[in-house]
Amino acid sequence: MPTQIDQHGVSLSLPKRSGCIVQTGESRMTTVPKFVIGNWKMQARHEHGLQLARDVSRRLKDTPPPAHLHTIICPPFTQLDGVNQALKTADLPHERLALGAQDCYPASSGPFTGDISAPMIRDLGARYVILGHSERRQNHGETDAIIRQKVKAATAAGLVPIVCIGEHLAERNEGRAASVLSTQIEGSLTRGFRGILAYEPVWAIGSGITPSREELQRKLTLIRALLPMRLMTDDIRVPVLYGGSVTAVQAPSIMSIEAVDGVLVGSASLEAQSFLDIIDAAAEATLPQPSP
Ligand code: PGA
Numbered sequence: 001m002p003t004q005i006d007q008h009g010v011s012l013s014l015p016k017r018s019g020c021i022v023q024t025g026e027s028r029m030t031t032v033p034k035f036v037i038g039n040w041k042m043q044a045r046h047e048h049g050l051q052l053a054r055d056v057s058r059r060l061k062d063t064p065p066p067a068h069l070h071t072i073i074c075p076p077f078t079q080l081d082g083v084n085q086a087l088k089t090a091d092l093p094h095e096r097l098a099l100g101a102q103d104c105y106p107a108s109s110g111p112f113t114g115d116i117s118a119p120m121i122r123d124l125g126a127r128y129v130i131l132g133h134s135e136r137r138q139n140h141g142e143t144d145a146i147i148r149q150k151v152k153a154a155t156a157a158g159l160v161p162i163v164c165i166g167e168h169l170a171e172r173n174e175g176r177a178a179s180v181l182s183t184q185i186e187g188s189l190t191r192g193f194r195g196i197l198a199y200e201p202v203w204a205i206g207s208g209i210t211p212s213r214e215e216l217q218r219k220l221t222l223i224r225a226l227l228p229m230r231l232m233t234d235d236i237r238v239p240v241l242y243g244g245s246v247t248a249v250q251a252p253s254i255m256s257i258e259a260v261d262g263v264l265v266g267s268a269s270l271e272a273q274s275f276l277d278i279i280d281a282a283a284e285a286t287l288p289q290p291s292p
Contacts, residue, residue: 032068032237032239032261033068033069033070033095033239033261034068034069034070034255034261034262034282034286035069035070035071035072035196035239035241035261035262035263036069036070036071036072036262036263036265036275036278036279036282037071037072037073037074037100037128037130037162037198037241037243037262037263037264037265038071038072038073038074038265038269038275039074039102039130039133039243039264039265039266039269040073040074040075040076040079040102040269040270041076041102041135041266042076043076043270044075044076044079044270046078046079046082049075049076049079049082049083050079050082050083050086052270052271052272052275053073053075053079053082053083053086053087054086054089055272056071056073056090056272056275056276057086057087057088057089057090057097058089058090059272059276060090060092060097060276060279061089061090061091061092064090064092064096065096065279065280065282065283066283066287066288067096068286068288069096069279069282069283069286070095070096070097070098070262071096071097071098071279072097072098072099072100072127072128072162073087073097073098073099073100073269074099074100074101074102074128074130075099076102077101077102077116077121080099080101080121080124080125080126081124081125083099084099084124084125084126087099094127098126098127098128099124099125099126099127099128100126100127100128100129100130100162101116101121101126101128101129101130101159102129102130102133103116103129103130103131103133103136103150104116104117104118104121104129104131104150104153104154104157104159105117105118105150105153106146106149106150106152106153107153108153108156108157117153117157118150118153118154118156118157118159119157121157121159122157122158122159126159127158127159127160128159128160128161128162128196129150129154129159129160129161129162130162130164130198130264131147131150131151131154131161131162131163131164131188132144132147132150132163132164132165132184132188133164133200134164134166134200134202134205135205138202143187144183144184144186144187144188145187147163147187147188148187148188148189148190151163151188151189151190151193151195152190154195155190155194155195160194160195160196161193161195161196162195162196162197162198162241162264163188163189163193163195163196163197163198164198164200164243164264165181165184165185165188165197165198165199165200165223166181166184166199166200166201166202166204166205166243166244167180167181167201167202167203168180168202168203169201169202169203172201172203177201177219178222181199181219181222181223181226182226185197185223185226185227185230186226186229186230189230189231191230191231191232192231192236193230193231193236193238194236195238196238196239196240196241196261196262197223197227197238197239197240197241198240198241198242198243198264199219199220199223199240199241199242199243200242200243200244200264201219201244203244204243204244204245205243205244205245205266206245206266206267207244207245208245209244209245210244210245210246210250210254211244213253213254213257216242216254216257216259216260217257217259220240220242220257220259220260221259223240224240224259227240239261239262240259240260240261241260241261241262241263241264242254242260242262242263242264243263243264243265243266245266245267246263246264246265246266246268246278247268247274247278248268248274248277248278248280248281251263251277251278251281251282251285252281252284252285255281255282255285255286256285256286262282263278263282265278
């Protein structure tokens with residue numbers, strides 16, 4: 001079981017199944033890690049991106065979120081290096097503040113003009129990569145099979161894949177969401193998948209609409225039931241996040257749903273204050289409970 005001690009003397013153990021034990025000098029608390037991930041997409045020009053990363057880092061250095069909350073920032077490829085340097089100034093361990101990319105190519109190197117491989121991303125200090133976002137499925141014709149190849153490539157390079165799944169509005173309204181999610185899980189995840197899953201209903205992305213608590217609870221319960229079938233074991237706990245029009249207003253309610261392990265944030269991650277407000281809301285909503 002991996003154990004790490006951070007600079008605040010907090011020890012983090014990550015068992016395969018039950019989450020992490022956060023142990024402070026005073027009390028022993030059990031929780032699973034929670035995630036807030038910012039996906040800048042193809043937005044924020046160079047200077048804006050650097051400033052944004054610096055502002056977020058400065059605030060997290062001054063007031064670090066609790067140890068169980070992991071923040072990941074995913075800028076465009078061109079900003080990976082600069083943002084990585086900015087994040088280092090927060091002086092937080094990489095479990096608590098990390099860099100991610102938004103895609104990678106399935107091959108590690110070769111004559112693929114314009115593409116970026118997982119090892120290249122890893123070289124720049126990233127630890128995560130978003131794969132299978134609906135915008136890539138839609139705009140680049142990415143199939144589940146291609147996404148699965150990318151998951152393999154990312155894992156082989158030492159990156160943690162963050163795989164996105166989600167149904168379109170028509171599929172939801174026709175009662176086909178469950179079969180769409182099942183097909184995506186079966187097709188895009190590898191059998192021994194070690195990564196993060198983000199449920200992002202396509203109709204919620206950039207629309208200002210979020211599913212009701214009941215719907216989210218139902219969909220995440222379904223996803224959690226489908227995962228062990230794909231992974232062929234119930235011994236691996238895959239964090240399941242929600243994404244789609246998350247702001248600081250909805251974050252507390254979303255994060256307080258037990259099945260939700262975090263949020264993937266698009267537009268609201270493009271402004272330091274709104275992203276920090278989401279981090280604060282997520283921290284507050286998921287404070288670890290003392291174990292009995
Ligand atoms: P949004 O994007 O928060 O702007 O809806 C979320 C996403 O696409 O990851």
